[in-house]
Amino acid sequence: MRWKDRPELKPNDRARLTGTVAGHANSGGHIQIMISGELFLAHRLIWKLVTGNEPDDEIDHKNSIGSDNRWDNLRQATSAQSTMNSRRRSNNKSGYKGVYWNKKSRKWETSIRMGGKCYYLGGFDDPKDAHEAYVEAAKRLHGEFARVA
Structure with a gap:
């Protein structure tokens, strides 16, 4: 403008x-x-x-x-859709959106939110594998608002 x-x-x-x-x-x-x-x-x-x-x-x-x-x-x-389209947080330590280290299980874990619920997607030895699970779920649940990076 x-x-x-x-x-x-x-x-x-x-x-x-x-x-x-x-x-x-x-x-x-x-x-x-x-x-x-x-x-x-x-x-x-x-x-x-x-x-x-x-x-x-x-x-x-x-x-x-x-x-x-x-x-x-x-x-x-909606506010929820806009949040789905958010970027990876600056304090993310895994390098992948939706992936975090669980000290207790000693695994890279991933979860995703939809409709006010949090869905646990699993624990993985490799953060890339956890991210692949996140990407698949984001595309399925968030559709056009899915942002995976």
Whole structure:
């Protein structure tokens, strides 16, 4: 989104702002834009501009990049679906989404959530095998919102 020419601004401000990218990234990486003293998230503004409607729930970025507001990267999603599309956590020690080390069993274990329930997928000697089980379950349970990395 870019600022259009705004006649109410001083000539120098008009020249400086017209055509520049609107807004800035917030701490979560989403672009926010100040309009008439009120902050708006760019992806929600884009949804409303394109569809003519307020989003029913959340707007999910398919590639999980909050600043990538291309129309083909946006989709409506529930909070749960948006969570399914989240990236591997930064504190993950296995290197694979959904895979963790269990000291007690001395195995790489994996589980997945769906519909408020946690499904244990098993314990494995190799984290790659645990990840394969996670990927299969994510594709089956999360469908288009499955993110496996």
